[in-house]
Each structure stands twice: as structure tokens, then as C-alpha cells.
Amino acid sequence: MKSLVIGGGPAGLQASLDLANAGYDVYLVEQCFSLGGRAVQIVKNYPSLTFIKDFMKPLMDDVYNHEKITVFTNSEVIGVDGEAGNFKVKVEKRPTYVNLEECNDESCAKAMDVCPVEVPNEFNVGLDKRKAIFVPFSYSVPSGCVIDEKSCLHFKDGSCSKCSEVCGGINFDEKKETVEIDDIGSIIVATGFDLFDPNLRPELAYDKYKNVITSLEFERMLDENGPTKGKIIVDGKEPKSIVFAHCIGSRDKKVDNPYCSRICCMYTAKEAYMAKEKIPDATIAVSYIDMRAFGKGYEQFYEEVQKKQVLYRRGVAAEIYGNGDKVVLRAEDTLLSEPYEFSTDLIVLAVGVEPRSDSAKLAKVLGLQLDDCGFFVEKNVYDTCETEKDGVFIAGCCQGPKDIPDSLMQGSAAAAKAIGLMQRCNT
Ligand code: SF4
Ligand code: SF4
Known part of the structure; x- marks a missing residue:
């Protein structure tokens, strides 16, 4: 019996590896050209400040080179029939035109x-x-x-x-093909997430000022191999003051995202820490609603960041406007119930997690439900891997926002559930 994993980010990679190491043949279908998901755009993890690449690259290689795992990148699941223990799956493989x-x-x-x-x-x-x-x-x-x-x-x-x-490997005649796989005992959905588009909050002027950027743009600047070779440069200049604004597109009913994205408090803390290392004399402030540092070692890391002279001030980001070379964040202090402003060289918007825009399409193919926010629905609050559909499991951010360690753990949990089910089907 075989298993299908949809999505090649941390949760899908971990699930694939666990299934394969338990002796099952695995088909891993990833929509992008490469394995890795969004995690590979991140430079360092928190709170360890270890390079993500040092973890992700071996994981991606282990999966890709595993004799029991067949990887389809640039591919999509377009059809699923059958039932737990015996699904038939159709995968559309798009051409890359390079052999x-x-x-x-x-x-x-x-x-x-x-x-x-x-x-x-x-x-x-x-x-x-x-x-x-x-x-x-x-x-x-x-x-x-x-x-x-x-x-x-x-x-x-x-x-x-x-x-x-x-290049002798180019083949312009390569065609899209449909691969049919039967005898699929279980399916794990690990399709990840999208990031909130800050243009949906026009009062934050993201499109208007070059010195208003998203946290992912900032992250890419921190990469020594990235577009700025690790330098924080905006409009040709190194900023001497940076303000991070939390909860952009999260905990916000006006944009239909009432939930907390769970990762942005801590990735902001890490980005502020790394910014201080790169520009020690920069003034750095964080405008936050409340701090969610719930993981192991997170609270201690948050304290370390504050010791680096990063100022945390309570506030809900309300508006951004330009003032000469500066941009000004207007926020509402939720403790004092009064407005305040930060005038700064750079504002980084801590954008939140959203369900993938194509979740509804995949839910229809698989016969799964989405919740009010658009994430896949788990069976119940005590079982976040199983779904209402027997044999189909969910893991990672497609079930709800979570960080990399939790995604890996849920990938393993989903694999364990899938193995249990396939063993029961075989007896
Ligand atoms: S055919 Fe021309 S445009 Fe297309 S990828 Fe090759 S070099 Fe680029
Ligand atoms: S993790 Fe922090 S920044 Fe992100 S939505 Fe939750 S409270 Fe806001």
C-alpha cells in the first residue's frame, strides 16, 4: 500500500520521510519547482538563531533521494477517487522544459x-x-x-x-502529463499557507512608500546570499531607525482574519535581534498588541531582544504616512487608550498567515471541509491531524497557523496516523 503527501514544506517533508522510513512507498506532490515550502525563504530560526538551510537542505535531500519516495514537483493533484485504504489519485505534472x-x-x-x-x-x-x-x-x-x-x-x-x-538539457517539446496512481492507502494534506497582502489595508500605504516593507522582504535582506547580500538597504540607504508593526492582517475582523497568526511575534523578535546585530546603532521599536511567546525558550529570547535595546510599545497599527524621508506609524496604545506616533526610516509590517488561495479547489477534489477562515477542518479539537474524511489527514499551516517545529511535529503525527490506518487496512 502506498501513501500520498500533498505539499513539500516542513510538514509534508517530515510526513513523507516518516512514512517511507516505516516501509511505505510515498508519492510527494509539490506545486512549486522545488521542495522546501516557505521555510526556505527564512534565514534563521528562532529562538536558536540557527540557519534554516542547515536543517531544511538535508531534510529535502533525504526525501528526494529516498528510494521509497517519488517526488513530483511543479505538479498538482487533480483527482481523487475511492476510499481509505484504496484511493486512486490523478496528478498533473507540468513541464519544466529542462532535462x-x-x-x-x-x-x-x-x-x-x-x-x-x-x-x-x-x-x-x-x-x-x-x-x-x-x-x-x-x-x-x-x-x-x-x-x-x-x-x-x-x-x-x-x-x-x-x-x-x-544547454543540451532544454526540451521545448516537453508536455504536461497526467499520472494515475492507485492503491493509495492514505493521503496527507500539507499545503502550507499564503501571506497577508498588506495592500488590503490601504491606510498602511505599503504600495506608496519604498520604506514600508513586509517582514518577508526584510527577511530576504537578512540573507547573506540574498538580493542585498545581507545588508539592510532601502532606497539605497541603510536605515538608522526601524519600526516593526505587529498583527498586520491578523486579529483583524475588518480583513476577515480574526485569528492570531502565531508566528509573527517571534519572527519579528528575531528580525529585530538580527537588525540590531547588523546595524548596532539603529533605533529599533516594535508596536505590538500583546506578546505571544508561547514556545520553549521563546519568552527568554524575547527578553534577550529587549536587552538589545529594542523598545516594545503596545499599539495597534492604525495608519502610515510620509513625512519627508521618514515614514510615520500612527498607533493606538491599548493600555493608555491614547494614540502615539513613531517617525522612522523604515517600517516593517509583520504580515500574518492566510489559508492558501487554492485551498477551496483542493478541498473539493479531496472532499474536505474548510473552516470560516479558510483552513482545512480537523476532526475535532483533540485530534488536529484527522479529518471528517477517513484516510485523509492534515498537517502544518493548512490546518492553521503554526511555526516550523510544530509543523514538523504535526507532519510526524499525521504520518503515524496514516501508518496506523494502513496497517488496519492490511489486516
Ligand atoms: S527560450 Fe529564450 S526567453 Fe526562453 S528561457 Fe530560453 S533564453 Fe530565455
Ligand atoms: S503572533 Fe503576535 S503579531 Fe502575529 S498575529 Fe499573533 S499577536 Fe499578532
Whole structure:
């Protein structure tokens, strides 16, 4: 009996590995070009301040190279029939137009070099550009380049085939294919999350000022291999004052997100800590509603951050406006019931977690329910892995916001449940 895992972020990777190590054949379907999910855009974890890459890269490699795991990247589950113990699944595999067995780092580099098309690089949230043929990120798995057919001139108007002249792995004739897999005993959904779009709060002027950015843009700047080579640079200048604003798109009924996103208090604390390391003389403040430092070691880390002269002030972000080179955050102090303002070189919006925009489509394919906020519904509050549909389990942020350790744990829990079910089906 085989198992299907949908989503190749931390929860899906961990679930796949646990299932495979228990002897089950696993099919892992990931929508993006690489495994890793959103975790790979993060530089360091909290509270350990260890590099995420040092954890994620071996996990991604272990999964990709496991003899019992078949990985489909750039793919999507489009059909599921049957029942627990005997599902039949259809997977649509989209072409990458590059045969990785026929190319190498050198030919990939040459192909990217000759490609005339530049588009915003999604991995770096548009802070730099990539080519139409590109490597998704420095440690992507599978490694090597892919062609984005939406921006490639060959597919737009047939006017280019330059990459094929320098790389033997290019195959413009590669077609989309549908793979049918039967004898699937269990399905684990681990499709992750989207981030809140701050343009949905126009009063925060995200689109108006270059020095109002999201926490993910800030994170990408912290990466030594990122678009700014690890320098915090906005509009060509290093900011000498930074204000972080919590709860952007979370705990906010006006944008239909009444829940707490659980990760942004702590990722902000980490980003503030790293900012202070990079610019020791910077003035750093955090405007927060209340601090959610619930994990092991989180409270102590929060104290460490404050010892670095990071000022925490209670406040709900109400408005941002420009004043010369500065931007001003107007907030409401919820303790004193009075407004205050921070005038600063840079404002970082701690954007929250949202259900993936395609969750409803997948829920329909799988016959699952979504809750009022759009996350997949668990069986009950004491069993957050099982769903109302026998044989289909959920793990990670598709069930609700959580950090990487909790996602890994839920991935393992879902795998254990799936193994138990498949063992029962076999007896
Ligand atoms: S064929 Fe497409 S990917 Fe290749 S070089 Fe031309 S535009 Fe770039
Ligand atoms: S984790 Fe913190 S910043 Fe994020 S929504 Fe919850 S309270 Fe707000």
C-alpha cells in the first residue's frame, strides 16, 4: 500500500520521510519547482538563531533521494477517487522544459546568461530579478534550472531559443502529463499557507512608500546570499531607525482574519535581534498588541531582544504616512487608550498567515471541509491531524497557523496516523 503527501514544506517533508522510513512507498506532490515550502525563504530560526538551510537542505535531500519516495514537483493533484485504504489519485505534472540529467551547473549558468528576459524574482519577493530560465533558489531540490513558460519568449511568440544553443538539457517539446496512481492507502494534506497582502489595508500605504516593507522582504535582506547580500538597504540607504508593526492582517475582523497568526511575534523578535546585530546603532521599536511567546525558550529570547535595546510599545497599527524621508506609524496604545506616533526610516509590517488561495479547489477534489477562515477542518479539537474524511489527514499551516517545529511535529503525527490506518487496512 502506498501513501500520498500533498505539499513539500516542513510538514509534508517530515510526513513523507516518516512514512517511507516505516516501509511505505510515498508519492510527494509539490506545486512549486522545488521542495522546501516557505521555510526556505527564512534565514534563521528562532529562538536558536540557527540557519534554516542547515536543517531544511538535508531534510529535502533525504526525501528526494529516498528510494521509497517519488517526488513530483511543479505538479498538482487533480483527482481523487475511492476510499481509505484504496484511493486512486490523478496528478498533473507540468513541464519544466529542462532535462536535469542532460545539464549541469555550468550549462545552467550559460543558459541563464544568454536568456534576454528578466522578471521579478518571486523567491526574493521581487527585490531582484531572475531570468525566464532560472534556478529557483541556491539550494533548491531538485537542483538545476527550469523554464517559466509564462515569461519565456519561445512560448510567447517563438522569437527565442537561445538557452537551447548552450544547454543540451532544454526540451521545448516537453508536455504536461497526467499520472494515475492507485492503491493509495492514505493521503496527507500539507499545503502550507499564503501571506497577508498588506495592500488590503490601504491606510498602511505599503504600495506608496519604498520604506514600508513586509517582514518577508526584510527577511530576504537578512540573507547573506540574498538580493542585498545581507545588508539592510532601502532606497539605497541603510536605515538608522526601524519600526516593526505587529498583527498586520491578523486579529483583524475588518480583513476577515480574526485569528492570531502565531508566528509573527517571534519572527519579528528575531528580525529585530538580527537588525540590531547588523546595524548596532539603529533605533529599533516594535508596536505590538500583546506578546505571544508561547514556545520553549521563546519568552527568554524575547527578553534577550529587549536587552538589545529594542523598545516594545503596545499599539495597534492604525495608519502610515510620509513625512519627508521618514515614514510615520500612527498607533493606538491599548493600555493608555491614547494614540502615539513613531517617525522612522523604515517600517516593517509583520504580515500574518492566510489559508492558501487554492485551498477551496483542493478541498473539493479531496472532499474536505474548510473552516470560516479558510483552513482545512480537523476532526475535532483533540485530534488536529484527522479529518471528517477517513484516510485523509492534515498537517502544518493548512490546518492553521503554526511555526516550523510544530509543523514538523504535526507532519510526524499525521504520518503515524496514516501508518496506523494502513496497517488496519492490511489486516
Ligand atoms: S527560450 Fe526562453 S528561457 Fe530560453 S533564453 Fe529564450 S526567453 Fe530565455
Ligand atoms: S503572533 Fe503576535 S503579531 Fe502575529 S498575529 Fe499573533 S499577536 Fe499578532
